Amino acid sequence: MSDLLELNGLTKAYPGVVANDDVSFRVARGGVHALLGENGAGKSTLVKTIYGLVKPDRGTMRLDGRPFAPAEPRAARAAGVAMVFQHFSLFEALSVAENVALGMEDPPRSRDLARRIREVSETYGLPLDPHARVGDLSAGERQRVEIVRCLLQDPRLLIMDEPTSVLTPQEVEILFETLRKLAGEGTSILYISHKLEEIRTLCDAATILRGGRVVGECDPREASAAELAERMVGAKLTAPRARGAAQGGAVLTVSGLSLKPVSQFGTPLRDIALELRAGEVLGIGGVAGNGQDELLGALSGERRTGPGTIMMAGRDLSRLGPTERRAAGLLTAPEERLGHAAAPDMTLTENAALTGAARRGMLRHGFLNWHRARSFAETVIEAFDVRTPGAHVAARALSGGNLQKFVIGREVMQDPRVLVVNQPTWGVDASAAAAIRQALLDLAAGGAGVIVISQDLDEILAISDRFAALNEGRLGASVPTSELTMERIGLMLGGAHDMEAAHV
Numbered sequence: 001m002s003d004l005l006e007l008n009g010l011t012k013a014y015p016g017v018v019a020n021d022d023v024s025f026r027v028a029r030g031g032v033h034a035l036l037g038e039n040g041a042g043k044s045t046l047v048k049t050i051y052g053l054v055k056p057d058r059g060t061m062r063l064d065g066r067p068f069a070p071a072e073p074r075a076a077r078a079a080g081v082a083m084v085f086q087h088f089s090l091f092e093a094l095s096v097a098e099n100v101a102l103g104m105e106d107p108p109r110s111r112d113l114a115r116r117i118r119e120v121s122e123t124y125g126l127p128l129d130p131h132a133r134v135g136d137l138s139a140g141e142r143q144r145v146e147i148v149r150c151l152l153q154d155p156r157l158l159i160m161d162e163p164t165s166v167l168t169p170q171e172v173e174i175l176f177e178t179l180r181k182l183a184g185e186g187t188s189i190l191y192i193s194h195k196l197e198e199i200r201t202l203c204d205a206a207t208i209l210r211g212g213r214v215v216g217e218c219d220p221r222e223a224s225a226a227e228l229a230e231r232m233v234g235a236k237l238t239a240p241r242a243r244g245a246a247q248g249g250a251v252l253t254v255s256g257l258s259l260k261p262v263s264q265f266g267t268p269l270r271d272i273a274l275e276l277r278a279g280e281v282l283g284i285g286g287v288a289g290n291g292q293d294e295l296l297g298a299l300s301g302e303r304r305t306g307p308g309t310i311m312m313a314g315r316d317l318s319r320l321g322p323t324e325r326r327a328a329g330l331l332t333a334p335e336e337r338l339g340h341a342a343a344p345d346m347t348l349t350e351n352a353a354l355t356g357a358a359r360r361g362m363l364r365h366g367f368l369n370w371h372r373a374r375s376f377a378e379t380v381i382e383a384f385d386v387r388t389p390g391a392h393v394a395a396r397a398l399s400g401g402n403l404q405k406f407v408i409g410r411e412v413m414q415d416p417r418v419l420v421v422n423q424p425t426w427g428v429d430a431s432a433a434a435a436i437r438q439a440l441l442d443l444a445a446g447g448a449g450v451i452v453i454s455q456d457l458d459e460i461l462a463i464s465d466r467f468a469a470l471n472e473g474r475l476g477a478s479v480p481t482s483e484l485t486m487e488r489i490g491l492m493l494g495g496a497h498d499m500e501a502a503h504v
C-alpha cells in the first residue's frame, strides 16, 4: 500500500504549551489510521493542521506525493480532505438537503442534490431522507448527514474526531461498516477516539501521541486495550477502587415532575419520580435525546417545575433558581462543557467563581474575592490533573477532556449533598475517565447522593448502585445494578421496563 499523506516535523506552539512537537508519520492509501493520546496530547491540533484550520510553526505535509499546505479548510477540501467534527454544525430548522447544500462550494439544483444524497446514502448503508428536517433526527442520523456531506466531496482522506461518542451500539456498527467500505475503495481514514476497543476492531495502524510528540506506532489489532492505554500515558493504569459505602436516608426525592419542551425539537419530561439516598450512585441511561438535558435543566433550576416535585431532605427546592439550589447543596454539571458548563472566553478563575462563589466563600458584601476564586481554580487544576499553563487561561484554550476534568472537579470540590452530572467522561481519555469515576465514587462514599446520566453503559455499570432508563421523557423504575444483564438493559432502554419486570 502506498502512502497518501505524509507529515514531516509538524510543530505548533501555543502560549505555554507545545501542542505538536516535531510530529512525523504517514497514512497509507485505504488505511484506517488511529490517532491515540490522552487529553491534551495534541490530536485535535494535528488534524486541524491537516484540514487547514491551524497553521503549523514548522514542518511540512505531502498529499499524494505533492507538497500540501492548505491555508484554509476550503483548500483542504479541494485537495480531497474531509472532516467530521466532534460537534455537529447543522441547522435544526433546515432539511438534510439544505444543510448539505450549505457546506458545498457549488451546490447542484435541489432535485439533483436530493438524488445524489439518496445514492450516496444507499451505496454506503447510511439511510437518510434528504427532505427530513434535521431537528427531527437522532444524534446518529445527524452524524450521517455530516458523513454524507463529506462523501459527496469524494474525499481521499476522511478525518473523524471522536465520531462514536453520541452513537448507540447499533449506530456504531453501521458507521464501522461504512468506514470499512470506504477504506476498501481506497479512501484513507484518520480516526480519533478514546474508545480503545473500537480502535482495535476498526483500525489497521495507530500513531500514539504524548505531550505533543509521537511516542509510538503500532498495529492496534495486535495490542490489548490496556497496552494501548499504558503507552498513551506512559505509566501503568490502576483499576478503580471498589467502595462499600453504607447508604443513608433519602437526600433527594423527585415526584410527579413533568416539563414541556423549550423548543419543538426538545423532549417533554413525563411524570418523573426517583428517590436518591445518601451515599449512593444512581445511573440514568438512555439514548441521546430522550430527556437527559431536560432532566438536568429541571434539577439544576434552569427550568422550574411544579411545587413539591423536587424535595431535598424535606425542603421543597422546585421553585428555587440555580443559585439557591447550589446554596442548598444540589449541584449539577451539564453535558455541553463549552457554553453551558463553562463560559468559553472566561478564564478558569472566572469559571470557578461562576458556580463556586457561594459555597467556597468567595463573596463578601456582594463583592467577589478574586484571590479565593483563583486559589479554588488552582485547587481544582491540581486535584483533577487539568493540563493547562494556569488558572489565567481561557476555558476555550483547554483541550476538550481537560476542560471536562475542570468542570467536574469544580463541582465535586464544592462538597455537594447531591451532585447530578450528565456524560461526565465524554471525550475524556481512559486514565482521566477513571479518575473522574473514582472522584464520583469517593463523593458518594463520603455521604453525598450522586446521579450519573450517561450514554456509556459500561460507565454506568461500573459505578452505579442502581440503574434506571430514560425513554421519551419517562424514567423507568430503578433496578440494582448487580441484577442487570445487557439484555435486560436493552429492554429497559427501549421503554419495556415494566413488561420486563412482569416477566421476572
Ligand SMILES: Nc1ncnc2c1ncn2[C@@H]1O[C@H](COP(=O)(O)OP(=O)(O)OP(=O)(O)O)[C@@H](O)[C@H]1O
Pocket (backbone or CB within 6 Å): 014, 015, 017, 018, 019, 037, 038, 039, 040, 041, 042, 043, 044, 045, 046, 387, 388, 396, 397, 398, 399, 400, 401, 402, 427, 429
Ligand atoms: N487555541 C489554543 N490556544 C491555546 N492553547 C491551545 C489551543 N488549542 C489547543 N491548545 C493546547 O494545546 C494542547 C493540545 O490540545 P489538543 O486539543 O490538540 O489536544 P487533544 O489531544 O485533541 O485533546 P482531547 O483528547 O482532550 O481533545 C493542549 O494543552 C491545549 O490546551
